[in-house]
Amino acid sequence: MTQFVGWGLPPISRWWLPGLVLAAGMVFSVPVHDFAIVGPRAVRRAAWSIGKQDQEKQDQEKQDQAQDVTQETTESVVEPPTRSLRFNLFQRNQEPVLRARRPVFQERDNDRLYFSDFFAQALQGSPPDLSALAANHSGGPNNSATNRTDANEPTTGGKPFDELISADTIEDLVKSHVILLTTQITTPGRFRSDYSTVHQTYIQLATLFAVNEHYGKDVRWKDAAGKYRALLGKTAAGTRVGTDQAYQLAVRTREDLQQILRGEQPQVDVPVEPLEDWSGLLYRTPLMLWLEELAREQVRPLVSDEQSTKANQAEVLQKAEQIAVIAQILLMPQMEDHDDQAYVKHARELKDAALAIRAAYTRQDYADVGTAVNRITQSCDACHEDFQ
Numbered sequence: 001m002t003q004f005v006g007w008g009l010p011p012i013s014r015w016w017l018p019g020l021v022l023a024a025g026m027v028f029s030v031p032v033h034d035f036a037i038v039g040p041r042a043v044r045r046a047a048w049s050i051g052k053q054d055q056e057k058q059d060q061e062k063q064d065q066a067q068d069v070t071q072e073t074t075e076s077v078v079e080p081p082t083r084s085l086r087f088n089l090f091q092r093n094q095e096p097v098l099r100a101r102r103p104v105f106q107e108r109d110n111d112r113l114y115f116s117d118f119f120a121q122a123l124q125g126s127p128p129d130l131s132a133l134a135a136n137h138s139g140g141p142n143n144s145a146t147n148r149t150d151a152n153e154p155t156t157g158g159k160p161f162d163e164l165i166s167a168d169t170i171e172d173l174v175k176s177h178v179i180l181l182t183t184q185i186t187t188p189g190r191f192r193s194d195y196s197t198v199h200q201t202y203i204q205l206a207t208l209f210a211v212n213e214h215y216g217k218d219v220r221w222k223d224a225a226g227k228y229r230a231l232l233g234k235t236a237a238g239t240r241v242g243t244d245q246a247y248q249l250a251v252r253t254r255e256d257l258q259q260i261l262r263g264e265q266p267q268v269d270v271p272v273e274p275l276e277d278w279s280g281l282l283y284r285t286p287l288m289l290w291l292e293e294l295a296r297e298q299v300r301p302l303v304s305d306e307q308s309t310k311a312n313q314a315e316v317l318q319k320a321e322q323i324a325v326i327a328q329i330l331l332m333p334q335m336e337d338h339d340d341q342a343y344v345k346h347a348r349e350l351k352d353a354a355l356a357i358r359a360a361y362t363r364q365d366y367a368d369v370g371t372a373v374n375r376i377t378q379s380c381d382a383c384h385e386d387f388q
Contacts, residue, residue: 230270
């Protein structure tokens with residue numbers, strides 16, 4: 001046997017290597033065996049556990065789905081606000097939807113859509129005489145001519161305004177109204193919002209030229225008063241709306257009036273017919289508005305005390321003449337309710353009170369001026385109680 005000697009180690013036999021292997025096998029044989037047996041069991045146990053977890057997860061998902069369906073059904077029936085809230089939260093993530101802006105209406109817009117006085121503005125002319133129709137149908141006599149005002153009331157053929165208003169007042173009022181139009185008619189935008197004010201001014205101008213036309217004394221523009229009255233009546237009717245066409249008409253008429261004040265003769269292409277029916281030119285609503293403005297807003301503040309009544313004599317007299325003219329127009333044949341006894345009584349009281357102002361100033365009885373102004377407002381209130 002060969003011995004191995006080296007590095008100071010004792011001699012080892014040739015069986016040292018197999019013995020070393022055998023000893024190592026004895027040491028590691030038990031763990032390797034256990035691993036060989038336990039390993040597959042652990043794998044199977046882990047696989048079973050994972051499969052069980054997957055099955056439980058699927059069962060839980062099915063239960064959740066069933067619960068969601070039940071909850072949605074319950075929410076749709078019992079809790080609509082919660083469902084609406086969920087829908088709103090969902091909408092927040094969506095693109096914004098463009099919608100039209102809510103329209104805003106103002107009170108003045110109603111003037112373009114509705115009549116403030118249907119019977120006065122929408123209906124033209126006098127109402128039919130039902131008694132005359134019945135008489136004609138039955139073959140009896142026609143008594144329509146009996147529906148007239150008293151014989152003492154002036155007719156269209158007379159000169160009813162000579163003692164009510166002076167020629168100077170007519171001329172001054174025409175000038176002041178034309179100047180007023182220069183401030184009222186400025187831009188199309190302002191006209192669209194304030195066209196009713198322009199319409200009222202043209203109504204008053206048409207009234208002044210109609211009075212001029214039926215004036216018996218010498219007064220400026222009398223020869224062409226009928227032509228200008230027709231022009232202003234057409235413009236007043238056209239400015240009931242705030243359209244661009246109405247604005248252009250208002251501007252052209254204002255320019256014609258400015259030429260009239262300068263003594264020029266504008267080219268007025270309007271058919272002129274005698275004014276026999278005042279209701280065809282004027283209706284009661286704008287006259288009442290004019291009257292209310294004169295009596296309550298203009299005259300009353302000027303006569304608050306004796307000193308004020310003295311200082312404002314010329315202005316108060318001019319406005320009193322306008323009130324008397326309006327009262328006379330309300331009494332003209334074919335005006336609305338001209339044959340109603342109560343209405344005629346109120347109109348006459350109004351005219352008498354306006355003339356009483358002039359008489360009180362003549363006597364320099366300033367207390368009676370205030371009394372006459374009170375009579376005017378009382379007549380207006382009494383008329384409103386009976387006819388509104």
